[in-house]
Structure formats: C-alpha cells, structure tokens
Amino acid sequence: MEKQLIVSVSREYGSGGHHIAIQLAERLGIQLVDYDVFYEMAKEKGIDLHKMRPYDETRKKPFLHRTVRGMSNSPEEALAEMQFEFMRHKAESGESFVIVGRCAETILKDYEGLVSFFITGDMETKIKRIEEVRSFNREDAVAAIKRHDKNRKAYHNYYSDMKWGDSRNYDMCINSSRIGLDKTTDVIENYIRSRVEE
Amino acid sequence: MLVARILAVTIFIVMFIMIITEKIEKQYVTLACGLLTLLLVFGVGIGLVGGDGGLMKSAIVDTLNVHNIFTPGFWYSAGEAAEESSGINWATILFLTGMMIMVEGMARVGFFRWLCMLIAKLVHYKTISIFITFMIMSFVLAMFIDSITVILFLAAVTIELSQLLKFNPVPMILSEIFCANLGGSATMCGDPPNIIIGTAFGYSFSSFLTNTGLIAVVCLVVIVFYFYLVFHKELATLEGQAVDIATMPEPKSAILDKKGFIVSSVIFFIAVVLLVTHAMTGLTVATIGVGIAVITIITTAMIAGGKGVKEIMSRVDYQTLLFFIGLFIVVGGLEQTGILVLIANGIEVVSGGNFYIMIAIIIWVSGVASAFIDNIPFAATMVPVISSLAATAGIPLETLAWALAMGTDIGGSATPIGASANVVGTAAAAKAGHPIGWGTYCKKAAPATIIVLAMSMLMIFVRYL
Numbered sequence: 236m237e238k239q240l241i242v243s244v245s246r247e248y249g250s251g252g253h254h255i256a257i258q259l260a261e262r263l264g265i266q267l268v269d270y271d272v273f274y275e276m277a278k279e280k281g282i283d284l285h286k287m288r289p290y291d292e293t294r295k296k297p298f299l300h301r302t303v304r305g306m307s308n309s310p311e312e313a314l315a316e317m318q319f320e321f322m323r324h325k326a327e328s329g330e331s332f333v334i335v336g337r338c339a340e341t342i343l344k345d346y347e348g349l350v351s352f353f354i355t356g357d358m359e360t361k362i363k364r365i366e367e368v369r370s371f372n373r374e375d376a377v378a379a380i381k382r383h384d385k386n387r388k389a390y391h392n393y394y395s396d397m398k399w400g401d402s403r404n405y406d407m408c409i410n411s412s413r414i415g416l417d418k419t420t421d422v423i424e425n426y427i428r429s430r431v432e433e
Numbered sequence: 434m435l436v437a438r439i440l441a442v443t444i445f446i447v448m449f450i451m452i453i454t455e456k457i458e459k460q461y462v463t464l465a466c467g468l469l470t471l472l473l474v475f476g477v478g479i480g481l482v483g484g485d486g487g488l489m490k491s492a493i494v495d496t497l498n499v500h501n502i503f504t505p506g507f508w509y510s511a512g513e514a515a516e517e518s519s520g521i522n523w524a525t526i527l528f529l530t531g532m533m534i535m536v537e538g539m540a541r542v543g544f545f546r547w548l549c550m551l552i553a554k555l556v557h558y559k560t561i562s563i564f565i566t567f568m569i570m571s572f573v574l575a576m577f578i579d580s581i582t583v584i585l586f587l588a589a590v591t592i593e594l595s596q597l598l599k600f601n602p603v604p605m606i607l608s609e610i611f612c613a614n615l616g617g618s619a620t621m622c623g624d625p626p627n628i629i630i631g632t633a634f635g636y637s638f639s640s641f642l643t644n645t646g647l648i649a650v651v652c653l654v655v656i657v658f659y660f661y662l663v664f665h666k667e668l669a670t671l672e673g674q675a676v677d678i679a680t681m682p683e684p685k686s687a688i689l690d691k692k693g694f695i696v697s698s699v700i701f702f703i704a705v706v707l708l709v710t711h712a713m714t715g716l717t718v719a720t721i722g723v724g725i726a727v728i729t730i731i732t733t734a735m736i737a738g739g740k741g742v743k744e745i746m747s748r749v750d751y752q753t754l755l756f757f758i759g760l761f762i763v764v765g766g767l768e769q770t771g772i773l774v775l776i777a778n779g780i781e782v783v784s785g786g787n788f789y790i791m792i793a794i795i796i797w798v799s800g801v802a803s804a805f806i807d808n809i810p811f812a813a814t815m816v817p818v819i820s821s822l823a824a825t826a827g828i829p830l831e832t833l834a835w836a837l838a839m840g841t842d843i844g845g846s847a848t849p850i851g852a853s854a855n856v857v858g859t860a861a862a863a864k865a866g867h868p869i870g871w872g873t874y875c876k877k878a879a880p881a882t883i884i885v886l887a888m889s890m891l892m893i894f895v896r897y898l
Contacts, residue, residue, distance in 0.1 A: 281596045282866030290868060299871060301850045302455055303581060304750060306860035308849055310868030313860065 239348035240265065240331040240431060243339035245391070245405065248383035249361030249376070251416045252354035253335055258420040260333040263427065268325070268334040276321050287314045292336055293386045294393040315394065336387065340405060341395035350430050352423055353400050353408040360412035406430070434770060437478025441766040444469050445814075448763055452807060460752045463759025470766035471496070478770070496520035496765030508720045510635070519768050519817065521761040524632040524719040525625070526754055529579075531722025532622065533754075535700055536582050537745040538729040541737075542694040544701075545574075545586035546687035553594055554684055560600050560668045564608065565657060567591065571609040572653050575616030576623050576646075577705055580854035581750075583613045588861035597681060603867050604664035607877055610858040611846050615656060615885065617854075618842035619649035622708055622718065625757075626812030626841040630834050632719075633816045637712035644835045645842075648892050652885045659881055693741070696732045700725065760810050768817045777821035788828050788898050792836045793890060795819065799840025800886045804847035812841045832897040839889040847882040849874045 242259055246252020253269065260267035270291060277284040287310060295309035307313065319342050325332060326346050334343075340351035356364075358380070365376035391399035402408045407426060411419040448466040452459050471493060480489035494500065498520035501507055507524065539545065552570055556562035567587060574583045587609045588602075595602035617624030621631040621641040631641060688694045707714070707721045716724075733741045767773050784790035795815075802811050815837050823830035845852030849859050849871060855878075859869045 277866060284866055286868055287866060298453060299850070301856045303853045303856040303860070304752075306857050306864075308856045308859035308863060308869075310863045310870070313863035313868070317864070 238431060239326075239329050239346065240427070241326055241339075241343055241346055241349045242333040242427060243343065243349060243351040244333060244335050244354060245340060245352065245399070246336065246354040247356055247361065247400075248380045248387070249365045250354045250356035251364060251411050251419075254416055255354060255411065255420050255423065256333050256335045258417075259424060259427070262420070262424055263331075263333070265331040265333060268322070268332050273318055273321060277317065282317075284314075290314045292390050294389040311390075315390070319394075338391050338394045341391075341397065350427050351405040351407075353402070353405045354419070355400065355408060355410050357410065357412040434479070434483055436482045437474050438770045438772055440478045441470065441474045441763075441770045441772055444474065445763055445767055448760075449806065449810065452810070458752060460755035460759065463756050463763060465759070467759035467762030470763050474766040474770060492765075492769040496762055496769060498523060498761075506717075508717055509715050510717055520765040521758055522629055522632055522813075524717060524722075525628045526757055528622065528628060528632070528718040528722035529625070529757070530749070530754055531724070531726035532579065532704075533749045534726040534745060535697075535704055535729050536578050537748045538693075538733055539697045539701060540582065540586070540748070541690070541733070541741065541745055542697050543687040543689040544694060544697055545582070546590060547684050547694070548574075549587060549590035550682060550684035550687050553590070554678075554681065558594070558598060558678060558681055560598060561661075561665065563594065564605050564664070564668055565661065567605060568608050568612040568657055568660065569653070571612040572616035572619075572649075575613040575854075576620045577701075577708070580613040580617045580624065580852070581857050583616075584610055584854040584858045585861070587613075588858045592861060592865045592867075593682075600668060601867070602865070603862060603869055603873070604660075604667050604877075606858050606862050606867075607869070607874065608660040608664065610852075610854050611656065611660070611878055611881055612653065613854045614842060614846045614852050615649050615653055618839055619646040620708075624838075624842045625809045627838050628718070629809070629812050630816060630838055634820070634830060634834060636831075636834070638708045638718075639712050640831075641838070642709075644831070645838050648835070648839060648889050651892065652888050655884060655888065656881055659884065660877075663877055690737065693733070693736045696736060697729075700728055700732065703728070757809070760813055764810070764813045764817070767814065773814065773817040774821045777818045777825065780818070780822055781826045784826075786826060788826075788832075789894060791822065791826065791828060792832065792893055792898070795833055795836040796840040796886055796890050796893075799837055800844030800847075800882070803841045803844030804851045804882070808841040808845045808852060812837065815841070829897065832893065835897070836890075836893055839893075840886065843882055843885045843889065846885075847875065847879045 240263065242263070244252050244256040244259070256269070257267055274284045290310040291314060293311050295307065295311045300307060300309035318337050322334065322337070322339060322342055326343050331348070340349065343349050361380055362373060362376045365371055365379055366373060369376070369379070371379060388399040397404035400408065407423065409419055409422065444466050448462055451457060451462040475489050475492045479485055479492055496519070502523050548570070552566050553563050556566055571583055571587055588606050591602045591605045591609065614624070618627065619642065621627050621636060621638045627641060627645070630636070704721065704725045707716060711718065711721060729745070730742055733745055780791060780794055784794060799811065799815065819833040819837055820830065822828065823833055845855065849855050849869065859874065862869050
C-alpha cells in the first residue's frame with residue numbers, strides 16, 4: 236500500500252469490533268495496534284505497563300486527581316497521553332496500521348490517510364457474544380457491557396469534542412449484529428479499498 | 434452587610450468548587466471570582482445595597498492594596514517588623530516571581546540534575562544511601578526553593594536511577610515528596626502558606642527558621658527513620674546487586690552551560706544569604722525577589738543572550754501568580770465583610786478560650802483541610818482569622834501562626850492531591866509506568882503526616898504555652 240492508511244475502529248463492548256479490527260489488519264496486510272502493541276512499546280522504554288492495565292481506556296476519576304503545571308497525577312491520563320504520543324509518532328512515521336479504540340479518530344484526525352469506523356451491535360447479540368467469548372453468565376455479561384461502554388464513552392468524550400458513537404465523527408457507523416462479523420468486515424474492507432482508490 | 438456577606442461566601446465556595454473540579458484553569462477561576470468580589474461584594478453588597486460608598490471605596494482600595502507597593506516599608510523595613518496589610522499580598526507575588534525566575538535560571542543550566550547525580554555518585558549508587566540522602570536533600574532544597582521544582586527534578590533523577598539500578602522508584606518518590614513538604618515548612622520561603630503568613634505578619638526568615646524550622650528538623654529525623662522502617666525491605670532486596678559505576682552518567686554531564694552554572698550557583702548562594710539575613714539588612718522579601726530576578730535576567734542575557742532570557746521567562750509559572758492575585762481579592766471579600774472575624778469568634782467559642790484547644794483546632798483543621806484542598810487558599814483565608822483570634826482571645830499571634838504554618842504545610846502530605854509536590858511526584862511516577870493510587874500513597878504518607886502534626890502540636894504546647 237503506497238499511501239498511508241490508518242484505520243480507526245471504535246467499538247461497543249461485545250460488538251466484535253476488536254475481532255473486525257484483527258480481520259481488517261490481516262486482509263489489508265498492515266499492523267494491528269491494540270493494548271499488546273502499547274505494552275511492547277512501553278517495554279522498550281523500560282515502562283511496566285502491566286501496572287497500568289486497569290487504567291486503560293478509562294477517564295480520570297473526578298476529585299481524586301489534580302493537575303499542576305500541566306502535569307496530571309491521574310494514571311488514566313498518564314496512560315492515555317503515552318498512547319496518544321505513540322499513535323502520533325507512528326502516524327508521523329508514515330506507517331499504515333489498524334488501531335482499536337483509544338480515541339484514535341480524534342487524535343489522528345489531521346492525517347489524510349485516516350478512515351474511521353464505529354461498530355455497534357444489538358444488545359442481545361452482544362450479550363451472547365460476551366457469554367461465549369468470556370464464558371460469563373447472562374447477568375455478568377450485561378454488567379460487563381454496561382460497565383465497559385460507560386467507561387469507553389466517558390474516556391472518549393473526555394478527550395474528544397465529538398460524542399462517542401456520533402455518526403458525524405466517523406466515516407461509517409455499522410451494526411455488526413445485522414449481517415455478522417465477517418460480512419461487516421467485508422463491507423468495511425470494501426469501503427476502505429474504495430477510499431484508498433480515490 | 435448581610436447581602437455582601439452572603440455574596441462573599443457564595444463566591445468563595447463557588448471558587449473552591451471550581452478549583453477542585455479543574456474544569457477551568459485555576460487562575461481564570463480566581464481572577465473571575467476576584468472580579469465578581471469587587472463588583473458584587475464591594476460594589477453591590479456594600480455600595481448599592483449597604484448604601485455605604487465610603488466603605489465600598491476603602492474596601493476596594495484595601496483589597497487591591499496597590500498603594501502598599503509605593504510605601505518605603507514594602508521594600509525596606511529596618512528593625513521593626515513590616516506592617517500588616519490585607520488584600521492582595523504583593524510581597525508574596527513579587528517574591529515568588531523572583532524565586533521562579535532564579536529557579537528557572539538554575540534549571541536551564543542543569544543545576545538540579547547535577548546535584549542529584551553528584552549525591553548519587555558520592556554514596557556509590559547504593560540504593561538505601563540514595564534513599565536517605567535524597568530525603569535529606571529534598572528537605573534542604575525545599576527550604577529555599579519551591580517544592581514543585583525540587584520534586585520535578587528529584588523524581589526525574591530517581592526514575593532515571595531506578596531504571597539503571599533496577600529498583601522500584603515509588604518508595605523513594607513518596608519519601609522525597611514528604612520531605613520536600615516538610616522542608617518547605619521550615620522556612621518563610623519554603624512553602625507558599627509560609628510566605629503568605631510571613632509577609633502578612635511581617636515575620637522574618639530567621640523567625641521561621643528558629644520556630645517552624647526547629648520543629649521541622651526534629652520531625653525530619655523521626656520521618657527519615659519512619660520511611661526507612663516502612664520501605665527498607667522493598668529497597669534492600671536490590672542492595673546485593675553489583676553496580677558498574679562506570680556505566681552511570683557523570684554528574685558533570687548534567688551541566689548544560691558551564692558559565693551559566695557557576696553564575697546560577699552564585700545567585701542561589703546570594704539569595705540564601707539575603708533571605709537568612711533579611712531581618713538584619715532590612716531588605717524585605719519583595720526586594721529580595723525583585724533583586725534576584727533582575728540579577729538572573731541580566732546575567733542570563735550576558736551569558737546566553739535574549740534566547741536564554743526568553744527560555745527562562747517562558748517557563749515562569751504565570752498561572753500560579755495570577756491565581757494568587759485573584760485568590761487574595763476573594764479572601765479580601767471575606768475579610769472586609771467580617772466573615773473571617775466570625776470564624777475566629779467561632780474557634781474561640783468552641784475552644785472555650787482554652788489555648789491548647791485553639792492550637793489543636795488550628796493545626797488539625799488546617800492539616801485535614803490541606804490534605805484534600807489546596808493549602809494556599811486555605812492559608813490565605815486563615816491568616817486574617819488567626820489575626821482576629823489573637824486580638825480577641827489574647828493568645829500570642831506568633832504561636833497561632835506557627836500552628837497554622839505546620840498544619841497547612843504538613844497536612845497536604847497525607848494524600849496524592851494535598852500539595853502540588855505530591856501531584857508532580859506522582860505524575861512523574863505514573864508517566865514512567867508506576868501509577869501511585871490513593872491506597873498506596875495514603876498507607877505510607879498519612880501515618881507520617883499524623884506523626885508530624887502530633888509532634889508539631891506537642892512541641893508548640895511545650896515551647897509556647
């Protein structure tokens with residue numbers, strides 16, 4: 236791929252967005268950037284991201300942290316800034332990649348090669364998927380969906396002027412429950428290829 | 434006056450809430466609230482509703498306090514202590530500005546990193562020795578330099594050393610933060626509450642040093658021992674590892690401008706001498722601040738040209754200076770409307786006139802409040818309160834001032850948000866992949882805070898009552 240391509244996949248918990256991102260990276264032959272990649276990046280710099288995992292994709296807790304001279308002591312913000320810096324650096328280097336969540340469509344909006352998607356899903360389908368993938372019972376699956384989506388929404392809206400899942404913020408918003416994950420990936424892939432040809 | 438009082442308290446509470454929420458930068462919050470104080474409290478509350486134009490005018494003039502700058506006593510006060518003044522504490526603003534410029538000048542040439550690296554080298558990069566010496570260095574530096582800068586550099590070097598020597602930097606950073614706050618309590622220029630207290634009551638550097646300074650030094654001995662007991666196991670496990678000293682960075686590699694380094698060191702020395710002797714020389718802290726700033730700017734211009742001066746000036750924390758100006762006006766609103774006298778009377782009633790209880794209230798209320806809210810607005814608010822309390826209850830003002838200084842300076846150490854140094858230190862740790870949660874922080878720092886507050890209270894009881 237000659238031109239830089241950055242595919243940002245935002246997703247509701249249980250919508251299969253991460254799975255779609257993996258498929259897209261494989262089909263397009265470009266790197267997938269998710270938590271594991273951030274972990275490797277941090278390891279190279281001697282930073283232990285294991286301890287930071289609980290703070291991933293969550294916004295800072297109000298009243299529990301302060302900012303002095305532009306330095307925030309919120310681990311959530313520290314991790315987010317690290318990830319944003321990594322994304323910008325990667326985008327600046329001209330590399331093509333698929334990135335999952337982490338407000339990428341906002342952070343990298345100035346890059347011409349950015350194509351952004353928001354994957355949503357029907358509640359019943361998402362519950363079934365979480366029950367299968369995470370081996371949760373129905374009650375736990377519902378709770379996990381609510382918790383994760385609440386965190387992701389708060390995280391996104393803290394760093395972005397646009398609301399999480401607002402169609403005006405993405406190239407395409409798509410419900411993966413309607414035609415299944417593989418066909419959803421096909422639709423997205425076709426759209427990306429059309430965009431690249433433009 | 435009732436309307437003015439209600440307005441003053443409302444503005445004050447709104448200001449505090451907005452500072453805590455951090456939705457808007459704190460200097461804009463205090464400046465906007467300051468403007469509202471002038472318009473609503475003085476203009477509407479006292480002037481329009483109260484119908485007292487004369488009082489409105491004097492309240493505005495006293496609160497803005499600009500006339501004070503043009504009095505000789507603001508710059509030079511031989512013998513007698515400087516006159517107490519209310520409203521914007523311009524001496525604090527000018528002194529802080531001067532110190533910020535000097536400290537940025539020192540940072541530009543690599544002074545702090547050099548000092549940290551030198552001490553680490555002198556103790557042969559032994560983890561426990563670095564741990565103890567860095568605590569003491571943090572205390573000593575914070576006596577003269579703002580604790581934010583001290584921790585900014587100490588935490589950065591601690592993290593750098595922890596990566597080279599493979600130790601967990603969190604215990605060291607927590608101890609350094611605590612000692613910086615403790616060191617700040619030892620002198621008049623160590624912590625903003627002390628500058629506010631000192632300039633408001635005309636105290637000297639040496640009066641702080643011989644009172645809060647003495648308490649802080651005694652507490653330092655206990656606290657170093659406490660942190661050693663708490664953390665030595667975490668650090669000792671790595672003591673056995675052999676360290677190749679040759680691979681460590683040379684201290685002199687930290688110096689970025691040799692000529693500038695020498696000049697900065699001399700200016701720092703002059704600043705310390707001027708501060709220690711200012712009661713004898715009669716030079717006020719405002720004069721020292723302006724003088725040090727001018728010397729730093731001139732010498733930097735000579736050595737590094739306009740670019741160096743621009744670099745220093747761009748790093749000065751203007752937000753904090755503007756924050757102070759707005760804050761003083763809002764507190765002036767409370768003062769002029771007599772709210773703070775009411776609080777002072779309340780303390781007197783609660784304590785039943787008992788000096789011991791009064792001191793205990795000042796220390797512990799200041800301590801607990803400072804653990805959760807910014808200690809600067811708290812101290813600025815309490816200064817007129819203790820002044821009024823001393824006048825009505827007959828307790829010596831100095832005794833209350835030392836209690837207030839220790840309470841506000843030390844209370845902030847208990848939580849990650851209590852003092853600016855805590856925020857900067859834990860932010861540096863989080864950025865390096867070592868998040869410090871409330872649990873970890875408070876588990877170690879809160880007992881240390883309680884120990885120091887209790888020791889301070891007992892020492893004040895024994896020495897002054």
